[in-house]
Amino acid sequence: MQTENVPSILSVRNLSIWYGDKQVLRDLSFEVKQGQVTAFIGPTNSGKSTLVRCINRLNDFTPNFRSTGDILFRGVAMGTASDATALRKQIGMVFRKPIPFRGSIYENVAYGAQISGVNASTHLDTIVEKNLRKTGLWSEVENILGETPEQLSIGQQQLLCIARALAVEPEILIFDEPCGELDPIETVKIETLVRELTKDYTLIFATNKRRQAARVSDVAGFLYCGELIEFGATEKIFTNPQDNRTEQYVTGRLG
């Protein structure tokens, strides 16, 4: 996909992160383009999760967390947003392990809309159905909406968590190793969904499965020891990387 001429939705400028004395991200700068999948690849402890958590401001309460630099969402520095909850409504997150809330399948999807003030049940019904359909889960759960999600497979639970994240109508959706717990068939489902979601959302993906990043992303960034070694069009990263460390990583000789 062409990356030029697509507007940026998120700009990261000189971002550095410390946990206590330990620096985990080093002077990262990049742009996330609207409607694209941007994947961050790198070995364990390269800083991928820390980075995507920062974009969701999930590190706000981490002890000894310190940062310099800026993350701008639609041109506004996120650090200055007083209301992290409002921000998270625009930037949703899906984690490695699906964690359905207590309550029914229906309530899981309706939850975000409810706390945003949507109450009329007919409207909620629409929201629940629409978002379960978007994830392809609707036909599998339409007759068991009132039941708890425990009976669903892990893959279905992950799709439910994605539907829940979509129900608050975010602009950006962050996936932190979303297929870490899934089998290959479920992984294909999630990857196909990710590509479909780009019609309406901007997606940011952290994964240590380099092949997954190759399959799903438009733009890829290689993180190594907290440094963004290379960032650019995925086809370029995987066919002709410019840095020797990226070459070593994508060919499986590093990390």
Next chain:
Amino acid sequence: MLHAEIKTLQHKLLEMGGLAEQMLRQAVESVLTRDETLARIVIDTDDTIDEFENEIETLCIQLIALHQPVAFELRFLMMALKISRNIERLADKSVAIAKRSLELLQYPPLKPFVDLPHAAQVIQTMVKDVLDAFVNRNAELALEIRERDDEIDKIYERMHEELLTILGEHPQLIQPGISLLLLFRHFERVGDLAANISEEVYYLVKGDIIRHSDAH
């Protein structure tokens, strides 16, 4: 996801193949009707074919790198690379035919073309059919096309001998004679290239390499 990309790639290959088929038709027409304009159109179209080849090669490399395909998808991408290369060579032959056609225009007609229209017909049908076999994944058609190359070879030998006889009797015709000889040779090569593509289509569908096996 790869499935959709493969469809795009197939579409591009067909566009390229269709263009090469058109070039061949125009090149042959330019020889038979002594039409200079057509010959120049063929020569000018070659750049577009080269662009197609580059685009298809880049796409194949990217898809292999990004998706690590296996089974049919792997065969498809590997054969797409080879087929596009052979289509490009085929288009080069049409350009060569068009250039010989321009050379022949400088001389009066050497002899009435008897075998040439027939050879042209066989070759054009071969190219058209091999693209159909590719689209329809038709291995039987691919095998049958490959055998038609023998007919081209026989016509080529016949035209070659006939021309040598004429030149023996009329040595002053040596220059147009050489142009015509080269032209026959290009026809024969187009048949070989179409046969190559048919072998690639066969491999794509069946997974068996028949390149070095007997055509009979």
